[in-house]
Each structure stands twice: as structure tokens, then as C-alpha cells.
Amino acid sequence: MLKEVFPCLLSWPSYRRFRRATIRLGHVALNLEHYRHTKKRSDKKMAAEGRNVKPILYSFFRSSAAWRVRIALAMKGIDYDYREVHLRKDGGQQRTEEYRKLNPMEQVPTLIIDGHTLFQSLPICEYLEETRPEVPLLPKDPAVRAKARALAEIINSGIQPLQNVNVRNKVGEEKAHEWVKYWIERGFTALEKALQETAGKYCIGDKVTLPDLFLVPQIYHAQRVDLDMSQFPTIKRIDAALSEIDAFKTAHAIRQPDTPPDERPSSKT
Amino acid sequence: MSIEKSKSPIHSVTRMTSKPVLYSYYRSSASYRVRIALQVKGIDYEYKAVSLIKDGGEQYKEEYKKLNPMGQVPTLVIDGHTLVQSLPIIEYLDETRPSPRLLPEDPAGRVKVRSLAEIVNSGIQPLQNLPVLKKVGDDQKLEWAKYWIERGFKALETSLQETAGKYSFKDEVTMADLCLVPQVYNALRFGIDMSEFPTIHKVYDALVTLEAFKAAHPSNQPDTPADQKP
Numbered sequence: 001m002l003k004e005v006f007p008c009l010l011s012w013p014s015y016r017r018f019r020r021a022t023i024r025l026g027h028v029a030l031n032l033e034h035y036r037h038t039k040k041r042s043d044k045k046m047a048a049e050g051r052n053v054k055p056i057l058y059s060f061f062r063s064s065a066a067w068r069v070r071i072a073l074a075m076k077g078i079d080y081d082y083r084e085v086h087l088r089k090d091g092g093q094q095r096t097e098e099y100r101k102l103n104p105m106e107q108v109p110t111l112i113i114d115g116h117t118l119f120q121s122l123p124i125c126e127y128l129e130e131t132r133p134e135v136p137l138l139p140k141d142p143a144v145r146a147k148a149r150a151l152a153e154i155i156n157s158g159i160q161p162l163q164n165v166n167v168r169n170k171v172g173e174e175k176a177h178e179w180v181k182y183w184i185e186r187g188f189t190a191l192e193k194a195l196q197e198t199a200g201k202y203c204i205g206d207k208v209t210l211p212d213l214f215l216v217p218q219i220y221h222a223q224r225v226d227l228d229m230s231q232f233p234t235i236k237r238i239d240a241a242l243s244e245i246d247a248f249k250t251a252h253a254i255r256q257p258d259t260p261p262d263e264r265p266s267s268k269t
Numbered sequence: 270m271s272i273e274k275s276k277s278p279i280h281s282v283t284r285m286t287s288k289p290v291l292y293s294y295y296r297s298s299a300s301y302r303v304r305i306a307l308q309v310k311g312i313d314y315e316y317k318a319v320s321l322i323k324d325g326g327e328q329y330k331e332e333y334k335k336l337n338p339m340g341q342v343p344t345l346v347i348d349g350h351t352l353v354q355s356l357p358i359i360e361y362l363d364e365t366r367p368s369p370r371l372l373p374e375d376p377a378g379r380v381k382v383r384s385l386a387e388i389v390n391s392g393i394q395p396l397q398n399l400p401v402l403k404k405v406g407d408d409q410k411l412e413w414a415k416y417w418i419e420r421g422f423k424a425l426e427t428s429l430q431e432t433a434g435k436y437s438f439k440d441e442v443t444m445a446d447l448c449l450v451p452q453v454y455n456a457l458r459f460g461i462d463m464s465e466f467p468t469i470h471k472v473y474d475a476l477v478t479l480e481a482f483k484a485a486h487p488s489n490q491p492d493t494p495a496d497q498k499p
Binding site: 149 | 339340341352353354356357365376379388390391394400401428
């Protein structure tokens with residue numbers, strides 16, 4: 001019986017062949033195991049750092065702030081998963097306990113990237129700029145960077161917070177339209193003046209920079225309240241130029257997974 | 270006026286060294302933030318008062334609006350540039366005078382600090398500044414201001430519970446602290462109960478003992494009314 005179970009014991013040469021084969025296999029097995037173990041550890045580390053993982057963007061098709069980040073991701077060629085957060089449905093999906101854990105301000109966007117959960121559109125854009133510097137969105141010169149950031153902030157803190165969904169809810173349906181129009185007009189008056197000094201083809205010279213990402217969504221909202229844009233020729237001109245750029249087309253509110261059918265572009269365009 | 274080489278490792282330029290000029294109102298949050306930044310970085314500057322109340326608001330005068338088209342304070346004239354918007358100004362100071370830093374070195378830390386700053390800068394302050402309160406009207410402005418400050422502070426409190434050490438972000442003073450202190454000053458003026466926000470309160474109490482924060486305080490400015498000086 002022993003010979004059936006251990007044929008290697010039949011003869012010494014046979015045993016030696018068996019032993020060598022086993023050792024080699026053992027080495028291979030050990031190496032394989034080591035490789036698998038190290039790869040598992042490396043994958044786990046990279047997964048923990050989020051680097052192998054596709055970024056996730058929590059967004060609403062029409063949210064200015066989410067739109068800005070969509071443009072930044074498109075400009076930098078970053079593929080991501082889109083997760084809809086409807087700002088009106090069910091009393092506003094941004095108010096759920098689950099979403100609040102991601103974003104305590106109960107706002108969109110939230111971007112999960114590199115293992116981090118990021119919120120606030122301007123800091124998110126700056127993070128993308130620092131970690132993916134190809135296709136730069138900020139100039140190198142500190143003074144010009146300050147100008148770019150200031151133009152972005154005219155919209156980011158000077159206009160948009162005064163006309164977002166939370167404020168419209170607080171002001172009430174009746175007054176919302178006039179309220180929104182007032183603050184956008186006020187902000188655009190200042191922006192038009194500032195742009196007359198800095199603009200070339202785009203907000204700052206002839207390269208797309210951060211303020212361009214803020215401009216386009218704000219103009220969309222201005223048009224929704226029928227603001228007369230002919231008062232702002234520089235803003236209008238820049239908007240037209242930006243709308244030609246692929247990344248801006250991709251990120252547009254009319255082309256998102258959660259864009260309602262009646263807001264999508266017609267098949268003719 | 271003399272010319273000296275910049276010591277900035279990031280950007281080597283030749284700078285004019287006439288004193289920077291800060292257009293400020295003693296009680297403006299945004300001016301207060303930039304005053305703290307200038308103090309932290311040891312930058313001597315000339316103070317030019319812009320009253321937001323007198324004559325319907327000096328910030329709306331044609332002459333001032335040439336400097337700052339939004340008709341807001343602060344404006345900082347520095348290195349031959351006219352800078353507006355408090356956070357871009359602070360970022361400029363940090364890039365050109367990097368010591369002591371007001372933003373961490375790593376991108377993950379920087380994004381956290383900027384987000385905390387923006388909770389205040391775009392999430393709270395614009396909703397309770399003077400033009401908005403005027404638009405809302407006298408009988409509703411207090412309730413309106415309290416509503417937005419409390420709402421923003423709830424979010425800030427949650428965020429700080431993850432990031433705060435001695436100050437808003439770990440144990441170093443950052444741009445987030447420069448936004449927190451003026452907003453708490455405003456909150457106290459509007460009668461907000463700060464006991465609901467223990468982390469914010471704790472960080473605030475730690476910061477206001479620092480010399481730079483004391484020097485920048487609204488009660489210590491050239492245009493502080495006599496009855497509000499210490």
C-alpha cells in the first residue's frame with residue numbers, strides 16, 4: 001500500500017526526481033503566494049488611498065457648483081462615476097442622513113477621489129489642479145492667480161450663494177424670481193467691469209482658467225430668470241467662446257445622466 | 270520707494286517695497302480676515318478706512334469702485350497690484366510670503382482647510398452681510414442672519430470635529446481660522462448661542478489669545494468708534 005501512495009519510494013532516482021519537482025513547485029508556489037500577497041497588500045493600500053478607484057461625483061444636473069466640478073473633471077480628462085442627488089425630490093435628497101455624512105452642508109457637489117471625500121467646488125477645483133496639473137486651470141504668476149481666484153469668488157461667494165435652492169426656499173416662491181434676478185444682476189455688473197481688464201478670449205487672457213468654470217453655470221441661471229444679458233457684452237462673448245469647448249459641452253446641465261428628457265438638447269442639435 | 274528682490278522661493282520677482290495699503294472697515298469680516306493674515310505674516314501696512322455706513326456707504330463711491338468693482342472691502346494694494354476678495358488675497362500672501370504658512374503643504378490638507386474657509390466665506394458670510402440685510406429689511410434681518418449663521422455653524426461644527434486640534438486644522442493656524450474668528454464675532458453680535466457649537470467655541474477661544482488676532486480685532490482699528498475701543 002505504501003508503494004501506491006508514495007510511488008517516489010519505489011527507487012532512489014525516482015525519489016530524487018520527485019523531491020526536485022516538489023521543491024521547484026514549492027518555490028513557484030511560494031513565489032506565487034508572495035506575489036499574490038504583495039499584490040493584495042498593494043491593491044488594498046491603493047484602494048485605501050482611492051487611487052485605483054474611479055472618482056465618484058455626487059451631483060445635480062442643474063447645480064452650479066456641481067457643474068463647475070464637472071467642467072474641471074472634463075478639462076483634466078478624469079473619468080468618474082456620476083451619482084445623482086436630486087435637490088427637490090423627497091424634500092431634497094441632499095438632506096438625507098446618509099448624504100449629510102458625506103457633506104455636512106447638505107449641498108452638492110461632493111467628490112470622492114484618492115480616498116478623500118471633498119466638498120466645496122472651489123477647493124475641489126484647487127485640489128484637482130494640485131494633484132493633476134496637466135491642463136492647468138490656474139496661471140503660474142501669483143498676482144494673476146489672485147486675479148483668477150478673485151473673479152471666481154465674485155461668483156462663488158458674491159452671487160451664487162444668494163440665489164441657490166436653499167435661499168430660494170427661504171425667501172419663498174413669490175419673491176424668489178425677483179430676488180435671484182437682483183443678486184445676479186448686481187454681481188454681473190461688477191464682473192463685467194472686472195473682466196474688461198482681464199479678459200482675452202476667456203476670462204483671463206486666451207487660456208481657460210478657473211473663473212471660466214464659474215461663469216458658464218452662472219449665466220445659465222441668469223437666463224432662467226430672463227436677465228437681460230445684452231448689458232454684459234464681455235460676459236456674453238466669453239460664454240459663447242467657452243460653449244465651443246468639448247469639456248464645457250460634456251459638463252453642461254442639458255447632458256447629464258439626471259437631466260430630465262424635456263431639458264435635453266433636441267435630436268436636431 | 271526702494272526696490273528689493275523677493276525672498277519668495279516660489280516666485281522670484283523684483284518687488285516695489287512701498288507699504289501695502291489695506292482698504293478696510295473695522296467690523297467687516299472679510300477685512301478682518303486679511304488683517305489677521307497681514308499680522309500673522311508680520312507685514313506692516315497702511316490702513317485706509319472705508320465706512321460702510323457713512324454717506325450711504327463709502328464703498329459705493331466711484332473712486333473706490335475703480336479699485337473694487339464689487340463695492341466691497343477689503344482691497345489690498347501690494348507689490349504694485351490691486352487685489353480684491355479676502356481668500357484670494359490670503360492665498361496671494363501665502364504664495365509670496367510663505368512663512369509662516371497659512372495653508373498646509375499637502376493637497377489633502379489644503380483642500381480641507383479651503384473647504385472649512387469656504388463654509389464661512391461662501392456658505393455663511395454672504396448671507397448676513399450689510400447689502401443682504403438691507404434687502405431683507407429691518408424687521409426680518411435679525412432672524413434671517415441668525416438662521417444662516419446657525420445653519421452654517423452646524424456644518425462647520427461637524428467638519429471641525431474631524432479636523433480640529435488646537436485650531437481648526439490640527440495645531441497650526443490656517444486660513445480656516447482666519448475665517449472662523451470674524452464669523453464668530455458676528456455670531457456673538459447677533460446673539461447666537463455658541464454653547465451649541467462647542468468645537469467652534471473652543472477653537473475661537475484659543476485663537477483670540479494670539480497676538481496677531483488681537484491686533485486685527487475690530488476693537489483695535491483706526492476707525493473703531495470710541496465706544497467700541499477697549
